[in-house]
Amino acid sequence: MANAAKTALLLGLLTGLFIAIGGFLGGQSGMVTAFVLALIMNFVSYWFSDKIVLKMYGAQPLAESDAPVVHRIVRNIATKARIPMPRLYLLPSPTPNAFATGRNPQNAAVAVTEGILRIMDEEELEGVLAHELAKIRHRDVLVQTPVVVLAGWIVEASRIGGWLERALLFVLAPVAASLVHVLLSPRRIFAADARAARICESPHTLADALIRLEQAIELISFSASPVTEPLYTVNPFEPVGLAVMFSTHPPIGERVQRLRELDPEWRERLRAA
Numbered sequence: 509m510a511n512a513a514k515t516a517l518l519l520g521l522l523t524g525l526f527i528a529i530g531g532f533l534g535g536q537s538g539m540v541t542a543f544v545l546a547l548i549m550n551f552v553s554y555w556f557s558d559k560i561v562l563k564m565y566g567a568q569p570l571a572e573s574d575a576p577v578v579h580r581i582v583r584n585i586a587t588k589a590r591i592p593m594p595r596l597y598l599l600p601s602p603t604p605n606a607f608a609t610g611r612n613p614q615n616a617a618v619a620v621t622e623g624i625l626r627i628m629d630e631e632e633l634e635g636v637l638a639h640e641l642a643k644i645r646h647r648d649v650l651v652q653t654p655v656v657v658l659a660g661w662i663v664e665a666s667r668i669g670g671w672l673e674r675a676l677l678f679v680l681a682p683v684a685a686s687l688v689h690v691l692l693s694p695r696r697i698f699a700a701d702a703r704a705a706r707i708c709e710s711p712h713t714l715a716d717a718l719i720r721l722e723q724a725i726e727l728i729s730f731s732a733s734p735v736t737e738p739l740y741t742v743n744p745f746e747p748v749g750l751a752v753m754f755s756t757h758p759p760i761g762e763r764v765q766r767l768r769e770l771d772p773e774w775r776e777r778l779r780a781a
Contacts, residue, residue, distance in 0.1 A: 557657040558609040558617055558649075561739065565732065567597035567619050574598075577630060578637075582618065585638050588707050589645045594618045603730040604628070604721055607739035608640040609653045616644040627724055628717065635704060635714030636721075636741050642703035648696050652738050655691050659684035659754070660735040684735065685753040692738045694758040701763055702770070711767035712774065718742060718767075722760045 572579040578596060586593045591613035597620075599605075604624035610616030618640050628636065643649055662684040666676035705711035721742045730744040734751035737743055742760060745751035768774060 555611075557653045558611065558615070560657050561607075561609050561653060561736070562597055562617065562619065564736070565599050565601070565619070567599050570596040570598040570620070575625065578620065578625070578633070581630065581634050582637055582641070585634065585641050585707055589638075589641050591616075591641065591645050594641070594644060596620070598622065598625075601730070602626075603728045603744050604724045605730075605740050605742060605744050606636050606640055607736075607741065608643045608649050609739065610644065610649045611653070612647060612650060613644050616649060618644075623724070623728065624721075627720060631713045632717035632720060634708055635717040638704035638707040639700050639714055639741055642700040642707065643696075646699070646703065648700065651691055652696075655688055656736050656739055659688050660733055662687070663733070663735055663750075681750060681753060688735075688738060688754055688756060692756045694756060697757055697763065698766060701767055705767060705770050711770040715764045715767040718760050718764050 570578065575596070575598070582596060583593055594608070594610070594613075594616040596618055599619050599621040601621040602623040603621055604627050606618065606620045606624055608616060608618050618637065620637075624633070624636065643652075662680050663677070666674075666680050701711075701714060704714050708714065718741075725742065725744055729746075732744075734745050734749070734754045737745055737751065737754045738756045740757075743755055743757040745755070747755065
């Protein structure tokens with residue numbers, strides 16, 4: 509219910525913003541035109557934002573014959589989480605990462621990069637995929653997918669300014685970033701981590717995976733729109749420029765610490781081993 513309310517708030521804010529701009533530029537007729545445009549954008553962002561995001565990255569369907577292990581892991585996690593099996597996609601990127609998208613558990617997809625399939629063992633991959641399916645189970649994707657698409661459109665709108673593009677970006681980027689931060693709290697990441705730990709019956713599979721992802725991402729550059737940062741399991745962008753404005757992930761060290769604290773006796777068992 510909370511995520512549904514956030515989505516309604518997002519679409520309402522967008523409509524109000526467009527009407528205000530339309531009224532400023534064209535009076536009453538401009539307001540009507542802006543309202544119609546806002547309705548079209550709301551419709552597209554709600555019903556097709558998952559397809560837009562997957563298209564942005566050139567994601568291709570991941571057949572079970574090509575990745576039987578991934579399909580088996582996701583099927584088992586989906587059963588434990590009591591949700592339908594999401595569609596699986598492969599991103600042609602060497603950067604190890606994953607993300608979930610969609611509107612609800614019945615219309616969801618999980619995308620994994622080529623890089624993550626190269627470096628992760630089965631237990632670590634299970635932790636990452638459990639984190640993404642936890643977002644689907646609790647409908648985080650209902651908010652984060654349209655937020656990312658709409659914020660991306662706002663940033664891209666600066667391009668219509670021609671020689672004023674940089675000035676428009678200076679104004680529009682903070683607006684888009686504010687929209688992202690108002691609706692996407694870092695708490696959702698901590699919550700998805702905790703849910704993934706319960707699904708995997710151990711917090712250490714995801715904790716170990718996060719450490720490996722952090723080490724790998726430091727070595728591999730990632731090129732994409734920083735507006736998409738909220739989608740990923742971990743932040744793949746260097747903390748410079750626009751990427752800083754759109755960062756919603758808490759530090760990996762803090763996430764790992766919280767996960768380890770779910771099993772306070774793990775250090776003693778490790779020493780005994």
